[in-house]
Each structure stands twice: as C-alpha cells, then as structure tokens.
Amino acid sequence: MAATGTETKDLDSHHKNRLVQLSNPHVANMKEDVLYHFSLSTSTHDFPAMFGDVKFVCVGGSPSRMLTFIKYVAKELGLSHPGDEYPNICSGTDRYAMYKVGPVLSVSHGMGIPSIAIMLHELIKLLFHAGCSNVTVIRIGTSGGIGLEPGSVVITRQAMDACFNPEFEHIVLGKRVVRSTDLDEGLAQELLHCSTDLSEFTTVVGNTMCTLDFYEGQGRLDGALCTYTEKDKQAYLQAAHAAGIRNIEMESSVFAAMCSACGLRAAVVCVTLLDRLLGDQISSPHEVLAEYQQRPQRLVGHFIKKSLAPA
Known part of the structure; x- marks a missing residue:
C-alpha cells in the first residue's frame, strides 16, 4: 500500500529526529540501569535533563586529552567564560572521565578494544535513556x-x-x-x-x-x-x-x-x-x-x- 501524505511526513520526521536505539531488548524490562563504570544510574540521575541535548559525542583515550578538548570546544562555540570549570561527570569512578558543554559530550575510553567496548556499552545506553536524537560520535x-x-x-x-x-x-x-x-x-x-x-x-x-x-x-x-x-x-x-x-x-x-x-x-x-x-x-x-x-x-x-x- 502506498504511503499517504501524513505517513510520508511521519517518515521524514523520524529521519530528521533519529533517536538513539539499542540492539538489546532486555534493557526495556529493567527497572533500574546502573552504568557502573560511569558511576551513573537511571534511578539516581535524570538522564534526559543531564544529557538530552547532546548532539556530538567525542571520545578519546586519555582523560586529560578529553578535558582539553571540551575546553577547546567551549571556546570555539562561544560557551566559555573566565574562570569556568568543567567537572568530571564520572567523578565517582576512576575508570573513565566525562565532560559536557552545550550539546557536546567528551568521554575518555582508555586503551584498547576491551576498554573502549565497556565504555561504549554504557555511553550508548546513556544516550538512549536520555532520549537523544541525531547524535554524531x-x-x-x-x-x-x-x-x-x-x-x-x-x-x-x-x-x-x-x-x-x-x-x-x-x-x-x-x-x-x-x-x-x-x-x-x-x-x-x-x-x-x-x-x-x-x-x-x-x-x-x-x-x-x-x-x-x-x-x-x-x-x-x-x-x-x-x-x-x-x-x-x-x-x-x-x-x-x-x-x-x-x-x-x-x-x-x-x-x-x-x-x-x-x-x-x-x-x-x-x-x-x-x-x-x-x-x-x-x-x-x-x-x-x-x-x-x-x-x-x-x-x-x-x-x-x-x-x-x-x-
């Protein structure tokens, strides 16, 4: 059956507002999702309020490099002010570091496939729980x-x-x-x-x-x-x-x-x-x-x- 004008508009809208999706049906049945290596949880943190506006996620090996990056991006986007500090959102753990300014999230991933894989599982779930759309990583x-x-x-x-x-x-x-x-x-x-x-x-x-x-x-x-x-x-x-x-x-x-x-x-x-x-x-x-x-x-x-x- 051919799509109606309304259906076509809905499809276009979905394409323009591509929500982050998971490839795991079990997460939907979890009452709480603890992102252990980020020291964040859906029961203790408001993910949509904290991360819902994220459009760009940049990841790199070292915490210091990702802090340098978020400071640079803040300046480039005109979002920095004298004396600004960029707290580590994952300060409750020493596994990874995470910083945010405006729609940009900067996250360290450590060295090697195992380390970045663990980080990505929790990062993608974070973006999903926050209801983020049209995200570039x-x-x-x-x-x-x-x-x-x-x-x-x-x-x-x-x-x-x-x-x-x-x-x-x-x-x-x-x-x-x-x-x-x-x-x-x-x-x-x-x-x-x-x-x-x-x-x-x-x-x-x-x-x-x-x-x-x-x-x-x-x-x-x-x-x-x-x-x-x-x-x-x-x-x-x-x-x-x-x-x-x-x-x-x-x-x-x-x-x-x-x-x-x-x-x-x-x-x-x-x-x-x-x-x-x-x-x-x-x-x-x-x-x-x-x-x-x-x-x-x-x-x-x-x-x-x-x-x-x-x-």
Missing part, C-alpha cells in the same frame, strides 16, 4: 602511520583487523560473532572538507588497522617478545599499505561495529605520530607530539562549530 586519537609524514591526520573509511578484513570478531556465549566495521562515508567526507577549510595539516581518508596490542600485534621489533625479522615486518606493513591501510591503532574496529549496530553516525579521526615503515619508537619532542595531538581536536572542533552554525 567521533573518536579522536593518535596512531602509527603507514607511508605518511608524522602529523598527518587519517579519517577512517573502514576499520580493519590485523588480517586486513573489514570486520570485528567477538566471542559471545562461546560462539564467533562477526560484525561490520563500516563507518559513515558522508561524515568522513564532511570532515575532509573541514580539513580543507582549515588548511593547516595533511588529511587523508583511508583504512585503519585495529590491533589487539601495541607491540607484536603491530609488528614492532622493540617489545619484550619478537619472533620475526625486520624483513618480515616490512613485508607485512607494505601489504597493509596495499590494502589501503594508512594507520594503526587499537580501538577503531569495535567502535565502528558498535556504533553501526546501534545506528549511530560515527567517524574515527587520528593523527599519526610516526611512519611505521621508518621505525617503531616514537621519538619526536614532547612539544611536537603535543601539537600533533591537537590536530584531530581542531578538525573535529571546526566540524562541530560548522554543523551548529545557522544555515
């Missing part, structure tokens, strides 16, 4: 580049595993579950355009390899264990480059899989701290690395400001 971080100058920024097209497959493998109840790691192509292009606006640093769209560890998993020769040669390492990294991979980090696959499964528009924006084809250790001066780490923040901050600007 962006991971900002650091990475090792492949064939790129240090300081280059990579916007991820697909997150790939260590075998160059665009998928995230998870074991659930003893069974192998594989989820897609595609990210929002339109969002990636919007971010690339924002980088062109800034014209401050090299930015590329490419695939990102997500590994389970920093040393052997990324083909480094400088860990406590190593069973391969420099030649083996170079062959592996060259194969990764041929697969379109331009950087390596440790969170993007589960980030992409979980956001996709819950219908969230998502992107990964990481700066490269070194070219792994030329070495394994990060040796740039602290001040250089500090400036590199600000690049994803500046790019995403510009994107948010541009998105919120009057049409």
Whole structure:
C-alpha cells in the first residue's frame, strides 16, 4: 500500500529526529540501569535533563586529552567564560572521565578494544535513556602511520583487523560473532572538507588497522617478545599499505561495529605520530607530539562549530 501524505511526513520526521536505539531488548524490562563504570544510574540521575541535548559525542583515550578538548570546544562555540570549570561527570569512578558543554559530550575510553567496548556499552545506553536524537560520535586519537609524514591526520573509511578484513570478531556465549566495521562515508567526507577549510595539516581518508596490542600485534621489533625479522615486518606493513591501510591503532574496529549496530553516525579521526615503515619508537619532542595531538581536536572542533552554525 502506498504511503499517504501524513505517513510520508511521519517518515521524514523520524529521519530528521533519529533517536538513539539499542540492539538489546532486555534493557526495556529493567527497572533500574546502573552504568557502573560511569558511576551513573537511571534511578539516581535524570538522564534526559543531564544529557538530552547532546548532539556530538567525542571520545578519546586519555582523560586529560578529553578535558582539553571540551575546553577547546567551549571556546570555539562561544560557551566559555573566565574562570569556568568543567567537572568530571564520572567523578565517582576512576575508570573513565566525562565532560559536557552545550550539546557536546567528551568521554575518555582508555586503551584498547576491551576498554573502549565497556565504555561504549554504557555511553550508548546513556544516550538512549536520555532520549537523544541525531547524535554524531567521533573518536579522536593518535596512531602509527603507514607511508605518511608524522602529523598527518587519517579519517577512517573502514576499520580493519590485523588480517586486513573489514570486520570485528567477538566471542559471545562461546560462539564467533562477526560484525561490520563500516563507518559513515558522508561524515568522513564532511570532515575532509573541514580539513580543507582549515588548511593547516595533511588529511587523508583511508583504512585503519585495529590491533589487539601495541607491540607484536603491530609488528614492532622493540617489545619484550619478537619472533620475526625486520624483513618480515616490512613485508607485512607494505601489504597493509596495499590494502589501503594508512594507520594503526587499537580501538577503531569495535567502535565502528558498535556504533553501526546501534545506528549511530560515527567517524574515527587520528593523527599519526610516526611512519611505521621508518621505525617503531616514537621519538619526536614532547612539544611536537603535543601539537600533533591537537590536530584531530581542531578538525573535529571546526566540524562541530560548522554543523551548529545557522544555515
């Protein structure tokens, strides 16, 4: 049956006001939902009042980096005032840190797939309980580049595993579950355009390899264990480059899989701290690395400001 004019309008309205959804039917039957690692609960906190206006969520490894980011965004959006403080909403725990200004939420996720996965489960439920709609989630971080100058920024097209497959493998109840790691192509292009606006640093769209560890998993020769040669390492990294991979980090696959499964528009924006084809250790001066780490923040901050600007 063809849609009536009213039904078409309702569909358009739903698209424009896309509520955050969960991929879990059990949550609806819970009287209380305790977000343990955030030290927040639906019985003790008013999620719609606290978070209902959130439109942008930015996540990154370190609490200090995410505090720096929220201060930067507050200034960019004209929401900062002299003497302003940005309290950690998750101060009841030392697992993660969370900061908010206006429609922007900034959350730390720690290092590696397990840490960010735990955070994302609770973050997505938080957005759901708050009744948030049209939310964009962006991971900002650091990475090792492949064939790129240090300081280059990579916007991820697909997150790939260590075998160059665009998928995230998870074991659930003893069974192998594989989820897609595609990210929002339109969002990636919007971010690339924002980088062109800034014209401050090299930015590329490419695939990102997500590994389970920093040393052997990324083909480094400088860990406590190593069973391969420099030649083996170079062959592996060259194969990764041929697969379109331009950087390596440790969170993007589960980030992409979980956001996709819950219908969230998502992107990964990481700066490269070194070219792994030329070495394994990060040796740039602290001040250089500090400036590199600000690049994803500046790019995403510009994107948010541009998105919120009057049409």
